[in-house]
Amino acid sequence: MNLSPLSRRRLNLFKSNRRGFWSLWIFLALFLVSLFAELIANDKPIILKYNDEYYFPVFKAYSEKTFGGDFETQASYRDPFIAGLINDKGWMIWPPIRFSYTTINYDLGRPAPSPPTAVNWLGTDDQGRDVAARLIYGFRISVLFGLALTFFSSIIGIAAGAIQGYLGGWVDLVAQRLIEIWGGLPELFLLIILASIVTPNFWWLLGILLLFTWMSLTHLVRAEFLRARNFDYVKAARALGVAEWRIMLRHVLPNALVSSMTMVPFLMSGAVTALTTLDFLGFGLPPGSASLGELLLQGKSNPQAPWLGFTGFIVIAGLLVLIIFISEAVRDAFDPRKVLKA
């Protein structure tokens, strides 16, 4: 790979922070695994053979009649009757966890929430749903939400900061005052009010949170642009007759991005926390969704079932710690004064 010496130095600095480096790999591995949640925790087999034909229930819905059942509805593979029909004329390969995040385990033998067993590895919640399965799906949605929110708020924030900083003058003055007023709004209450007007889904929550998170990078980028627009090489470009938008994109933006890059991973941890908070308060994702905040809420309502609270706490704390460790390593990597130890 052809890297400039500066990028190579940054990469080396990042690698030299062992904690952050390993955190990144652990995080990526967990994220990758959770992306395939349907193949790990599901109430349908991954593949089955019936009458010398192969079926893929995870990817395609088959009716019960396909396997000699009585109804047109989708086959319920966990039903002993259907399972028996299939196993008579073929076989099934199940995911390691035979529950999806909505699957209710009716064979608990004791009231839900039930403690961890060989079937429900982390126990069940108060509606008899498998905690391990909900955890994997919840982890996935938390990380995806965090990434999406970080991505969009970075784009909006950087664009807004760039325009203010580069143009300066009245645009900057007015925009800064608007941002100050907007930033002074009581965010949480507005979120709760908005969440009670619409039924929030993933995209609604993303949009609502975006209203308030885009400002975090604006000040930084604005300051960088204010500084950089007077650099000699920017003046030189202007003297060459280069168009203003091109000067912004080519000469100012790349240098302003360096300081933003150190902030971005911290935004991510903020985004994950925000979603968890809303879910915990009950204003987040629609009822029934797998989410880490909802798991925490269950832990709070069921102190007699400590596996709920502990699981939720450990996973959320672990996720945030990983992101913070990565953030620290990124911050170090972009620090020009950091000296590599021999």
Add this chain to the structure above:
Amino acid sequence: MSLLEVKDLRLTFEQPAPLPSFLAVQGASFTLEKGEMLALVGESGSGKSLTALACLGLQPEAARISGNINFAGEELVDAPQARLKAIRGKRIAMIFQEPMTALNPLHTISRQIEEMIQLHTQLTSQQRLARVLELLGQVGLAHFKDRLDAFPHELSGGERQRVMIAMAIANNPDILIADEPTTAVDVTVQLKILELLKALQAKLGMAILFITHDLTIVRRLADRVAVMSQGKLVEIGKVADVFAAPAHPYTQHLLVSEPKGIPLPLKNNNNTVISAQDLRVWFPIKKGFFGRVVGHIKAVNQLSITIPESYTLGVVGESGSGKTTLGFALLRLIKSQGRITFQGTDISSLKTNELRAFRQQMQPVFQDPFGSLNPRMTVRQIIGEGLEVHFPQLSENDRESRIDEILLEVGLSPDIKSRFAHEFSGGQRQRISIARAMVLHPKFVVLDEPTSALDLSVQAQILDLLKKLQEKWGLSYMFISHDLRVVRAIAHHIIVMYRGDIVEQGPAETIFANPQHDYTKALIKAAFMGDK
């Protein structure tokens, strides 16, 4: 025994694995006798400042130090901090290059000088105050009795440097280390500071280790000179001996590279390239909520100039005199009032888009070769950018060959195209900067102190390059500088600016032979320090 004896001093910086250790100072040995002035000369990065800092135990923490520094019988390398603290400021004191950052902006000057006394003596506060007054009198701070409570920002650059000197001599040190103490102040002030140092040395009998890259100062002031190059101390001896018969090739190179030579002979044509009538750049001073204009800072005040073809106009003046503003106003990079005519067209009221066609004809070259090149662009992108704007019809190959051509023209190899600017030295960067401007084949170039950030040996090369290009393409220059030695080597006509006005102008020879204005006289005296 010598007062200070440095033997085989080495400073090494470790670098990440694949890179070798950086040997900043490689075995420097010299002595400093009581009451003498030793000049430490060398280019930036030659290790001269690090050597001096090591004498105070102030080398960067990352550096590995070895060798001996013997001060009055005491070993300073690896001496305990408590010992070093007792010596610093008391027996070895230091003056830094930039007095604005060396003084604490939150304390009054008397408080800062008093602190130096308080740290090392048992005097009562009244005795200390008396001593502060005595010191400020010694360093010649004007009206010092009324200005004890002044803050550093209320003083001028020269005055701040005087305060720094007062702090340094507060405890009558045996050794004063002066790290380029006059680089950051104007030339006219520079001379006064040097005279002050010399007078104080005679009076107090201290030894001075004077770090500089200015050979004129060395010749004028120092007793002995030590020359450093790339971390090695290559030559040491009496100033007269070294200047008369330099033994080491690097010293020889350094001595011949002082800016010399004369401007190109004038061609006999009077085609005006650019001219300005009644050019004004006034910055309004606003007050109150509604921004009422209460006055103006007159950066450039009603100037008229004319620059013919193949001609160099030298613009001289101290910092803040408006010379850079004038240059950028001519290029229409700063708003101005008045009429600017470029090759017969009035460009003073053209809009950005209409102006673009003229941009190809007039270009700037900046002072700081480190700030004027985008660190994220390769040499190819930097030089090619102007071609993209003004010659979009060029094919990729034609553009590449134009870039190659101009790189050869400015004395660089076309192989460097894919490298980034920070991989080059200051002189090479300035060549790239010049190539960026020249690749468009302009008629008029504003050179804003193009040599003042460069080492001495490189200055002469850049001047030669500029003259070569001028001869080849019939370029017109506006050469802005505060260094008259450089201006003399290139300019045909000189204007001297002072606070936005032209105080004197005329053909270069006339100005140098017979300066009229007091300010011009002071500038010439400072630049040549008597030796003409």
